[in-house]
Amino acid sequence: MKIITAILLVSLFFVIELNAQDLEQEDGIKVGLVLSGGGAKGMAHIGALKVIEEAGVKIDYIGGTSMGAIIGALYASGYSATQLDSIFRKIDFDRLIRDNLPRGVKTFYEKEDSERYAISLPFDNFKVAIPQGFSGGQNIYHELVKHLYHVKDINDFSELPIPFICIATNVETGEQVNLESGYLPEAIMASGTLPSLFEPFTINGKVLIDGGVVNNYPIEEVRNMGANFIIGVDVQHGLRDKENLLSATEILLQINNFRTAEDMIEKSAETDIYIKPDMAKYSVMDFDLDDEIIENGENAAKDKIVELKNIASGQNKNRLEGKPIAPIDSLLVTRLIIRGNNDSYTRGYVKGKLRFKLGDKATFEKLQQGISNLSATGNFETIRYELLSHGDGEDLILKLNETPNKTFLKVGAHYDDLYNSAAILNLTRKNFVFNDDVASFDLILGDNVRYNLQYYIDKGSYWSFGFNSRFNDFEKEINFDLIQSNFEVPLGINVNNLNLDVLDLTNQVYLQTVLQEEFAFSLGVEHKFLRYSTRTLGDLADNTSELILNSSGERTYFEKSTFYSAYGQLKLDTYNDKYFPSRGLYFDGDFHLYLYSSDFNDNFKEFSIAKSRMGAAFPLLQNLSLNLETEGGFKLGTSGVTTFDFVLGGYGNNLINNFTPFIGYDFLSLPGNSYVKAYGRLDLEIAPKNHIMFTANFANVDDDIFRTGEWFTSPDFSGYGLSYGFESFMGPLQVMYSWSPEGNSNFFFSLGYWF
DSSP: OHHHHHHHHHHHHHHHHHHHHHHHHHHHOOEEEEEOOOGGGGGHHHHHHHHHHHTTOOOOEEEEETHHHHHHHHHHTTOOHHHHHHHHHHOOHHHHHHTOOOGGGSOHHHHHHHTTOSEEEEEETTEEOOOSEEEOOHHHHHHHHHHTGGGTTOOBGGGSSSOEEEEEEETTTOOEEEEOBSOHHHHHHHHTOOTEEEOOEEETTEEEEEGGGTOSSOHHHHHHHTOSEEEEEOOOOOOOOGGGOOSHHHHHHHHHHHHHHHHHHHHHHHOSEEEOOOOTTOOTTOGGGHHHHHHHHHHHHHTTHHHHHHHHHTSOSOOOOOOOOOOOOOEEEEEEEEESSOSSSOHHHHHHHHOSOTTSEEOHHHHHHHHHHHHHTTOBSSOEEEEEEETTEEEEEEEOOBOSOOEEEEEEEEEETTTEEEEEEEEEEESSSSTTEEEEEEEEEESSOEEEEEEEEOOTTSOEEEEEEEEEEEEEEEEHHHHHHHSOOOTTOOOSEEEEEEEEEEEEEEEEEEETTTEEEEEEEEEEEEEEEESHHHHHGGGOSSOOTTEETTEEEEEEEEEEEEEEEEEEEOOSOSSSOOSEEEEEEEEEEEEEEOOTTSOOOOEEEEEEEEEEEEESSSSEEEEEEEEEEEEESOOOOOTTSEEEOBOOSOOOTTEEOBTTSOSSOEEESEEEEEEEEEEEEEETTEEEEEEEEEEEEETTHHHHTGGGSSOSEEEEEEEEEEEETTEEEEEEEEEOTTSOEEEEEEESOOO
């Protein structure tokens, strides 16, 4: 019995000792993961995480800065490395960084505004201000809120599936700020606000920028969380030579690296497993090289695979495996809470822009579009928001701070074959008279001086008020037969072409109501002064015995009248791009009733002009889209006025009155008081922002074709075009060669936004 008892006691001792060793082993090794900042180079963290997972290492704590904070937070929230790889490969970083808002979230005024100017700068107290950053990061914030939705209610980052910390810099004091609690998307956004690229981020009254300024590799902070074994992934590069300092962003990083490069000598030595991908040939903006950057991270981690497996073998193997995180299916927002500095815009205005009802289920994309609607107004600084659980639904907490800049200076440039070269200077003032109004004045200088004045009070779906004043002037060499068919001219003039000068001064006062930001109905009155004249016939006056009618000095006038009209317009525009649409619908219907004229040619009677244009764009293949449109117009009445007849020809946008583009013919080639036209364009995007297009259009144009039935016959005119388009920062570059079966051929060239 004594022997048996002794054996049992020894066995029990060994069991207790082994369990104690297991507990000591489990409690003794706490692995901390440190992820450095580095912009696009930070995607190498994903490749390194893949190998760390494959080695079986359990991460107990994570600390990161900038891009390391973003990837670290997503991993800490429960995503696997493979899931992160899938997420990042699908992201269009160029769209995110540029904060390009979908065209559909903008009002008609905002669409026109964003498609007219190349540069917009704050202009208060007659001083031009430089924006705090290239981007506000609105689109990036949307993505972070979406992908971290499953941990939205965790305020203490130590309660995440893996405890987490990230670093930011207080821009006022230069001090390091450790972000360990709060709303996770806000924290990691603040950690990654790279100076000059993103606007500073405010949390709890502190103005924060990229944590890499003070600490780009937070090893001490991870140790303080409880880690006693550090795995570090460092995607920083050392100091660059002058040949590689080619951008403001790289220069700022170089200045920042003066400190971090020295710190990393000590920090790398303190790292137990130091993974250092070779990032020398990559920049912080090389997001398009995600494949090779992620692979580079994998390869660097594989060099440490033995050490990783050794540490994994000493860890507890009973850790929980991460489950796939389901995407957001739907949201149920039951309360809207508005915070911040917002005195000029009512709660009703904000709810109207969000475009969804509280208490109704909505998709995250619907919420994102609503936030983008608010952002597109330009009335607020970058909008931050939180989604927090509340009862059976969620609170949407909007943090709205009105932009302090109410005045803007905008500039642009354009060249085309009709107006020739032009530069546009714009002064825009918001809250000019009322809270919801915008006043804008364009001065266009170049071969033809023009102006455009707009004043608009935005009431959304309620009736809004607007006033427009526009002055246009251009000259064009046209066929003399067109003048003879539309105006009374002397007999015996022997000339094939003449130089026509078109001057148009238009003033409009209107009411408008908007539905869903995409449908607008307008009613208004219009004053228009039109002058059609030429100097060509004046030059011939000495060579003809016949009196040149309506001539004054060297100028001959075909029209010089003032017209007054009432009009209505119905417009729908869901095209995703004005110049290169690949999806969406378009409709524009216009009716003008001309009631009075000063009647220069003594031929005025009341008449009407009706016209409409409709179209659709849709993708055929991944980079191939088709745009189909049809349009037409006609004149009602027996008035002899011909200056509002339709004249087809040329290529472009924003042509005045009833001048209508028609490919295959030069500007102002095919006249008539009625017309029908069909248009189709195949657009192949051969590379991002580079388009090869084939265009065809067909038309019947003549007097009274709807009365005679000519509109329903085979087209009398057709034209075709092959063109190249490029989406430049100044606006679209478009080069087209066009031809028609009638033997016409033309080159059309334009650069910049049309105005």
